[in-house]
Amino acid sequence: xxxxxxxxxxxxxxxxxxxxxxxxxxxxQCCPVAVETETGxxxxxxxxxxxxxxxxxxxxxxxxxxxxxxxxxxxxxxLITMERSGRHMICGVNRDAAAQMIxxxxxxxxxxxxxxxxxx
Numbered sequence: 097x098x099x100x101x102x103x104x105x106x107x108x109x110x111x112x113x114x115x116x117x118x119x120x121x122x123x124x125q126c127c128p129v130a131v132e133t134e135t136g137x138x139x140x141x142x143x144x145x146x147x148x149x150x151x152x153x154x155x156x157x158x159x160x161x162x163x164x165x166x167x168x169x170x171x172x173x174x175l176i177t178m179e180r181s182g183r184h185m186i187c188g189v190n191r192d193a194a195a196q197m198i199x200x201x202x203x204x205x206x207x208x209x210x211x212x213x214x215x216x
Contacts, residue, residue: 102174103200106193109173114153115166119175121152123189145184 110116125144150156150163167187170176174193179186 105173106175106197109169109175115170118149118166122187144187149187
């Protein structure tokens, strides 16, 4: 279970519109595969590359320092993972962190439902 400070960092990171857009994009991704050109070997990846994230957010194929900064902030907040695969950095949502955020929000909802005097 995440502590309040960690939860606060996650929500703060998602408070920025660009970071929320990046997180939403990563969350919607299915795990792509890499096909080696010489052997045809297929290996799974855990998410889109930083370049693909940049392209989605800025419309440019060039990785910008702004997108790199936002990816770093999301990673430091524990919301995404970044893993090197050859020349690429592969990005993915930290599913455990996302589940903890949902549980945190649902916990508050459940408490409100059990408290009959909440809105009187």
